[in-house]
Amino acid sequence: MEFTIFFILFIVGIFIIITLFNLFTVKSKQLTPVPTTVTFDGNKAVSHLSEAITYKTISYKDKTLFDPVPFHRFLTFLHETYAQIFEQLEVEVVNQFALIFRWHGEDASKKPIGLTAHYDVVPVLEGTERNWKEDPFGGKVENGIIWGRGTLDDKTSVIAIFEAIQYLMNNHFQPKRDLYFMVGFDEEIGGEKGAKAIVETLQAKGVQFDFILDEGGAIVENMVPGVNRPIGVVGISEKGFATAELTAKGSGGHSSQPSNPTNIGKIARAIAKLEEKQFEGDLRGPSKQLFEYVAPEMELGMKYIFANQTIFKPMIENILVKKPSSAALIRTTIAPTIFQAGEAANVLPEKATAIINLRLMPGDTIKDVKSFIEKTIDDPDVQVSVTGTEATKVSSTNGWQFQTIQQAARNVYPEAIIAPYLMFGASDARHYDLISDETYRFLPVHITSEDLNRMHGTNEHISVENFLNAIKFYIELLKEVNK
Numbered sequence: 001m002e003f004t005i006f007f008i009l010f011i012v013g014i015f016i017i018i019t020l021f022n023l024f025t026v027k028s029k030q031l032t033p034v035p036t037t038v039t040f041d042g043n044k045a046v047s048h049l050s051e052a053i054t055y056k057t058i059s060y061k062d063k064t065l066f067d068p069v070p071f072h073r074f075l076t077f078l079h080e081t082y083a084q085i086f087e088q089l090e091v092e093v094v095n096q097f098a099l100i101f102r103w104h105g106e107d108a109s110k111k112p113i114g115l116t117a118h119y120d121v122v123p124v125l126e127g128t129e130r131n132w133k134e135d136p137f138g139g140k141v142e143n144g145i146i147w148g149r150g151t152l153d154d155k156t157s158v159i160a161i162f163e164a165i166q167y168l169m170n171n172h173f174q175p176k177r178d179l180y181f182m183v184g185f186d187e188e189i190g191g192e193k194g195a196k197a198i199v200e201t202l203q204a205k206g207v208q209f210d211f212i213l214d215e216g217g218a219i220v221e222n223m224v225p226g227v228n229r230p231i232g233v234v235g236i237s238e239k240g241f242a243t244a245e246l247t248a249k250g251s252g253g254h255s256s257q258p259s260n261p262t263n264i265g266k267i268a269r270a271i272a273k274l275e276e277k278q279f280e281g282d283l284r285g286p287s288k289q290l291f292e293y294v295a296p297e298m299e300l301g302m303k304y305i306f307a308n309q310t311i312f313k314p315m316i317e318n319i320l321v322k323k324p325s326s327a328a329l330i331r332t333t334i335a336p337t338i339f340q341a342g343e344a345a346n347v348l349p350e351k352a353t354a355i356i357n358l359r360l361m362p363g364d365t366i367k368d369v370k371s372f373i374e375k376t377i378d379d380p381d382v383q384v385s386v387t388g389t390e391a392t393k394v395s396s397t398n399g400w401q402f403q404t405i406q407q408a409a410r411n412v413y414p415e416a417i418i419a420p421y422l423m424f425g426a427s428d429a430r431h432y433d434l435i436s437d438e439t440y441r442f443l444p445v446h447i448t449s450e451d452l453n454r455m456h457g458t459n460e461h462i463s464v465e466n467f468l469n470a471i472k473f474y475i476e477l478l479k480e481v482n483k
């Protein structure tokens, strides 16, 4: 008896010692900021973004609605505003509206790096025009706010990159390695003619990047419980995107004497089983890394748990799956989006189908997803087909590339924690994986969660301060790259 108590106390003691050791030895992964001293004419830069917003460079899902006129006019505006860049850098036009700029570096043996952004925007949803406080294409600047479609996604990046290049040229910056700037024009509808064609063009020339930086995660508040500082999240991978179709077929007889289950019943049961079961949450890959970067900056209680990620893994996963936003970080998600069957109130449908939208974790293949669905619904009468793309490769956080981005971000936003993460949405960046060793996704602005909803929604806007900080970020980044 006494021995047992002693043994239990011994184990508990060891546990406490190990976990406290982990707590007190967890080291910050944040680089020391060297606060930026860059200064320039902010009003001029703001007037450029304001004008950029006025061009209705809209990408429509229905491609027949494409209007080339504003795209031509936007490019003319870029050319006139940044004439020096167009004259001094090598420029290539792809598919009429996409641009590749190359700034030759001193050392041709070094792999180039590339910045990319897109100037197409999503349309203003019909019926929501009146909810806008300002004209979405007016480019109004008032009380330190720039209004309009594209101020967050993604004309701010386009203009900030051009302003940064212009600043560096004015200050006699000489790149050590080749720098590329790529401007896409159809990101919102998949980037086939923009980013994808740019990649094919560069690939044909044998260009291989050391790293690419595209739009992506921003600097946000209240992202992780127990952290009261803003967190800047740099996407190091994008989740995959797949569509599963479930079908049940066959005559169900007459509705006055139905067989059981009916086609609708079979599909309904299948969906219910999937929602009940769910893919298993697993804290791994980019999401695990997010917490490794954030843990050292947490308040004591949360820090204790997250500094001991390995020991408390099941507990952490349990907490994370409870909220949809954090559940999506650790598992492939299941979202039934279309349910179709039946036409008349007194006829049993011969066919019932359901469409499920899935977002795949890195490592989960289309094959895995299909067999998970089949196993879970366990019904030979329901046919399952799955099509889509898997998650992108996961870029490294150990090399100089991620650190360069972190350093530049910290120089402009010294209070922010800069951490890797997993992006849920798709961006142009995934096309660049083909020709880039590492691919990162970061929008260098400090925004709120309401701003995130405004991105493809109503009242999209950005503060002048954020826009100017974005310019500073790209300047700092290119200076860091030169070190």
Ligand SMILES: [Zn+2]
Pocket (backbone or CB within 6 Å): 118, 153, 154, 187, 215
């Ligand atoms: Zn975008």
